[in-house]
Amino acid sequence: MSNEGPRPLHRLTPLLDDPAAAWLSTAGRWRVGLTSVLGWGSFVVALILLKIAISIFLHSNPVLFFVPRRAVYVALGLLIVAIRPIVRRAILRRRSVRIAASIRDSAPAEALTIDDWTELENAPEDQPISVVGWAHARLRFPHPVAGEPCIGLALACQQDYPGVLETLHDFDLVDETGRTIPIQVADARMLGEPTVDLGGGDSQHLLVASLDLPAGATLSGWHAFVLRDGDPLLIVGFKRSMVDPNEHGLRQAPVRATVASSPPRPLLIFPIAAERRVSSGWG
Numbered sequence: 001m002s003n004e005g006p007r008p009l010h011r012l013t014p015l016l017d018d019p020a021a022a023w024l025s026t027a028g029r030w031r032v033g034l035t036s037v038l039g040w041g042s043f044v045v046a047l048i049l050l051k052i053a054i055s056i057f058l059h060s061n062p063v064l065f066f067v068p069r070r071a072v073y074v075a076l077g078l079l080i081v082a083i084r085p086i087v088r089r090a091i092l093r094r095r096s097v098r099i100a101a102s103i104r105d106s107a108p109a110e111a112l113t114i115d116d117w118t119e120l121e122n123a124p125e126d127q128p129i130s131v132v133g134w135a136h137a138r139l140r141f142p143h144p145v146a147g148e149p150c151i152g153l154a155l156a157c158q159q160d161y162p163g164v165l166e167t168l169h170d171f172d173l174v175d176e177t178g179r180t181i182p183i184q185v186a187d188a189r190m191l192g193e194p195t196v197d198l199g200g201g202d203s204q205h206l207l208v209a210s211l212d213l214p215a216g217a218t219l220s221g222w223h224a225f226v227l228r229d230g231d232p233l234l235i236v237g238f239k240r241s242m243v244d245p246n247e248h249g250l251r252q253a254p255v256r257a258t259v260a261s262s263p264p265r266p267l268l269i270f271p272i273a274a275e276r277r278v279s280s281g282w283g
Helices: 019-023 026-060 069-110 117-122 202-209
Strands: 009-014 129-137 152-158 162-168 171-174 180-183 218-227 232-243 255-260 268-271
Touching: 019 069, 026 069, 069 162, 069 232, 069 268, 117 129, 117 255, 129 180, 180 232
Parallel strands: 180 255
Antiparallel strands: 009 162, 129 171, 129 232, 152 162, 152 218, 171 180, 232 255, 232 268
16 A cells, blocks of 8 residues: 555445445435346346246156256256356346436435535535536546546455445535535545546556455456546535534635535445546636
8 A cells, every 4th residue: 555545435235235325315316226136036036037948958858858857957956156246246236236226316316416515514414415516636546547647546355245346535525616515525425427537557556456355355357447637526415513624714614515425325426427627627
């Protein structure tokens, strides 16, 4: 690990127990549950059809008619044992996609939209809020990602179950006029499609080595959702008051309104389709 210090968000999240599911509506929970039921149901139906096909084939072939049925069942059982983990991973990943899609539709609709950021101070702390702006780094990773400084990334991993490694520094959200809102990322979830291919090259391997993967965890691929300076984002979370160490007052650092998680609901970070802006592009 580099000397950059611990990141507020550094977690391997198993898809079997995704904290983002706390944001699901009742209808969303039904849709996610149906995804699992349909996945395992399709697997069982496929096995039954395979068994019927094998039985028909054995009965229609005189040469194989005397093959012991026990041998067929043993072979089928071995096949189930071999492919069940693959099916389980596929269903969990499909379930994760369904969770992300349901939350992307329901969470912003439930949240109070803060367009005028001066209203954030008066927002209730128990009401979900949503804000839109551009990311501005406070700290960055010591190793670049695809040649650019990086604030955080989410990368598919595999430990006992499929999961996602999320690692991210606190950052500011900036609007068109240059006003900022601190974003506290502890316990957050990064919900976005992969944007960068990390595969190949010494720099990528150095980056992965710096991520401190948990023991026994391996990468499931080289595609990552990466958060950089100037990326347009939708943030859904809760208002919290904090002493901002980056601000200075006459006697002490002033208290500012920030957006953060409120367990069991994590802060949600979504990329949005908008123009990316670097510092020179802000008002």
